[in-house]
Amino acid sequence: MKKSAIILLSVLLVNCSNKEKPSESATPIDTGTEINLSNEQIAAIGLGYGKIEMDTISAILKVNGKIDVPPQNMVSVSVPLGGYLKSTQLLPGMKVNKGEVIATFEDPQYIQLQQDFLSVKAKINYSENEYQRQKELNANKTSSDKVFQQAEAEYLTQKIALKSLSEKLRLINVNPEQLNENNISRSVNVFAPIDGYVSKINANIGKYVNPADVVFELVNPSDIHLALTVFEKDIDKLYIGQKLVAFTNNNLEKKHACEILLIGQNLSNERSIEVHCHFKNYDKSLIPGMYMNAEIDLTSAACAVLPEDAILNYEGRNYVFVEKQKNKFVLTEVKTGNSEKGRIEILNATEINNSSIVVKGAYQLLMGLKNKQE
DSSP: OHHHHHHHHHHHTTTOOSOOOOOSSOOOOOTTOEEEOOHHHHHHHTOEEEOOEEEEEOOEEEEEEEEEOOGGGEEEEOOTTOEEEEEOOOOTTOEEOTTOEEEEEEOHHHHHHHHHHHHHHHHHHHHHHHHHHHHHHHHTTSSOHHHHHHHHHHHHHHHHHHHHHHHHHHHTTOOGGGOOTTOOOSEEEEEOSSSEEEEEEOOOTTOEEOTTOOOEEEEOGGGOEEEEEEEGGGGGGOOTTOEEEEEETTEEEEEEEEEEEEEOOOOOTTSEEEEEEEESSOOTTOOTTOEEEEEEEOOOEEEEEEEGGGOEEETTEEEEEEEEETTEEEEEEEOEEEEETTEEEETTGGGTTTOOEEEESHHHHHHHHHHHHO
């Protein structure tokens, strides 16, 4: 063991000059700096050699966004004719079923509307009979055209009024076909239009609500999707059906599988677009509005690669040792790209293609070269 330590120390001090060490602002390594080793030194370090190889590396695009729901899954509940909120049991986050009574409203106008409907309904029978009678009399020339036209106009007016009042009753969820003088009510019920959850409540008991006011907001989360923000420079890397995983900052380990469903076509002022993604499996813990991170798998492509151990990062630049001649190594700068499973993409591979490159023991060579420079 002692003998090995002496040999390794000699490697690190190879070709060193007797100059004193400079200050901390040492001269950076220049591309093309060389170091010579003996066979014994190479064996002591255990240098390993390799060459540029072609392989596929899957790049990952990291983006972020938030959970969203389509417009058809978000419903704003209002009261078309307005009224006072009489009762509701809803709380934010509560689950509701389609057709369930979620609130009761009351107002004098409901009574008036029902009264008007029943009054017109009572008159229309008389108007219809009078219209038929005048029609027969006019056909026999025993009644003037004017009287017949008045009867016809009155009958049609009553039919229009009845239809109009009937539709108004349906707006407040009153069935006109079941309405009679015995079941006139001052209150009406509001029903849940979808299955989902209550996201907002904008009224309290006793408050008057105008027709334009939104009383409740309901969300059906069964079709939630992820809206990601992608910048302009990365748009051409995306396509419909592309796979990705999403996760929250609170639970980085839990990955949610998604795929791209829609790519926006309009750039924002920040030079970005929205990309809508569909979750493979719905997770109830995901709430609309929640922020998420995402990693998009980009198309794999064959590229020139080297093992990570061959790459040396020094003062913000990346280098490899290329064997120029036997036992003679040249420190050469390289440009790196994506990395995966211990391999790094080399962007300027043509400059060192087919060269013998140190893939094991490169760090020991760098230490020896630094000592040489000092």
